Amino acid sequence: MKNYSGVAFAAALAIQCVPASANGIMLEANGARAQSRWGGELGVGYSFSAGGFSLRPIAGAFLHRGDNDRYYMDRFHNGQERCRDSETGHFAKDSECDNLAVKAYAKIEATYSIPLLAEVGGGVRFSGDKVRPYGTVAVPLAPKISLKGNAGPKYYALGLKAGF
Incomplete structure (x- = not known):
């Protein structure tokens, strides 16, 4: 696993050097293709702005279908469903059939x-030991809400960004 402490230090230093004209908290909700999977990104960030430029660190969770295909929902003739273990045939807790995986991510974006x-602008997405650069475009839909798209090598996302 690679060590990104230098990158984290540089990001923290850059945030400290930005003037205190911060716009505030922003939230993002995206449908995304990341880590070779389709899923959703839910993130929170903070915008630091000077002139038309912004620097935005973001942290969030990428929710996607997990690797555990052992469990499945078995539907009975009376319409009821129960979670079942495909290896043993026994019933299992319904939570075993959710098969939802969550992976943390961090991003830093610089935009105009x-x-x-x-x-x-552009950004860099950090998740596990993967670092992915990307370009970003956000088109305003309302005063504090934008339609936002990100695209880069093996990373695509489209969703909403809301500022507060």
């Missing part, structure tokens, strides 16, 4: 806002 048109 073109008034009334879009916000464009």
Whole structure:
């Protein structure tokens, strides 16, 4: 596993050097293709702005289908469903059939806002031992809500960004 302490230190230093003109908290909710899986990203970040430029560290969770296909929902002729272990045939707890996996991620984005048109820039996504650069575009839908898209090598996301 690679050590990213230098990257984390540089990001922390960059955040400290930005003037105290912070815009505030932002939330993101994206449908995404990351880590060779489709899923959803839920993240929270903080925007530091100067002029039309912004620096935005983000932390969140990538929710996707897990690797445990051992359990499945068995539907009976009376319409009821129960979780079943495919290896033993025994009933299992319903939570075993959820098969939801969660992986933490962190991102840092640098963007420029073109008034009334879009916000464009780039970022880096950190998840496990993977580092993925990407480009980002956000188009305003309402004063504090934007439609946002990210695209890079083996990473794509489309969703909403809301500022507070």
